[in-house]
Amino acid sequence: SQNCSASGIVARDAEGKVLLSCSEIHNDITFAFAAEAIACWKAVQIGVENGWQLIIFEGDSLVIIKKCNTKGQDRSLVGAYIYYIQQKISGSNNIRFQHTPRIANNLAHILATETLRRKEEIYLEMKVPEYAEEQKRYD
Numbered sequence: 001s002q003n004c005s006a007s008g009i010v011a012r013d014a015e016g017k018v019l020l021s022c023s024e025i026h027n028d029i030t031f032a033f034a035a036e037a038i039a040c041w042k043a044v045q046i047g048v049e050n051g052w053q054l055i056i057f058e059g060d061s062l063v064i065i066k067k068c069n070t071k072g073q074d075r076s077l078v079g080a081y082i083y084y085i086q087q088k089i090s091g092s093n094n095i096r097f098q099h100t101p102r103i104a105n106n107l108a109h110i111l112a113t114e115t116l117r118r119k120e121e122i123y124l125e126m127k128v129p130e131y132a133e134e135q136k137r138y139d
Contacts, residue, residue, distance in 0.1 A: 003028055006121075007039040008111025010058045010128075011047055018136060019052055021107070021128040023115035036061040037081040040068060040097075044088050046123070047095070054094040058108055065099040106135050 004027055011020040022043055026035040036059055047055045059065050067074050067082045074082040089095045100108070110132050115121060122129050128136050 008108040037078040
């Protein structure tokens, strides 16, 4: 359906090793960046719960990455998710959000497009799905 979108988020450590690769299908989210915010929030939860020391989240939505990095109340439609993300990471200086343009952020983009194509979501720790292995080596 045209309302169906997917988002992919990749979290890495300081050395660039993949800690988490996840993708999500969203059926009724009108705004793609809302999908991105939700995926980001879930990834942050997993990262914090695992106690990973340094996490760099890569996303190709500049809007969401900027919002995650900005302190203060966000009054947009994704404000609640941004608030949850900021609450989760408050007090931690080791969680960073980094915008990687789609051209460079092939891994997250592949996760999103393959997720839509295959109609399956993924949550993988310390690895990426097989279809993204080759891209991981390029990145």
